[in-house]
Amino acid sequence: RARLAQLLERFDNGCLLLSETFSDAHKLLAECERLGIEGIVSKRKDAPYRSGKCDWVKVKTRAWREANRDRGELFNQR
Numbered sequence: 001r002a003r004l005a006q007l008l009e010r011f012d013n014g015c016l017l018l019s020e021t022f023s024d025a026h027k028l029l030a031e032c033e034r035l036g037i038e039g040i041v042s043k044r045k046d047a048p049y050r051s052g053k054c055d056w057v058k059v060k061t062r063a064w065r066e067a068n069r070d071r072g073e074l075f076n077q078r
Contacts, residue, residue, distance in 0.1 A: 004049060021045065025059075033061045 001018075008018050017037075022028040025040075032039060039060035047055060060068075 029059060029061060033063055036063075037061065038064045 005018055008016055019028070025042075028040060039058060041056055041058050043049070043054070043056045
């Protein structure tokens with residue numbers, strides 16, 4: 001976590017945020033909605049950070065899903 005924080009600080013571009021841990025995922029997602037953030041990427045607390053395919057979970061806010069609903073339908077038609 002400390003190394004990730006250092007990297008994010010070094011390459012700060014405003015697109016990635018490192019948050020404190022949250023015990024209530026619903027409150028975190030509601031805060032993302034309030035801030036206009038796309039969503040949450042999370043992992044198990046005891047899992048290591050790894051690049052590539054891993055066990056991370058992505059959850060998009062309702063606003064993002066609604067705004068991009070048609071995009072998913074376009075990709076499914078191919």
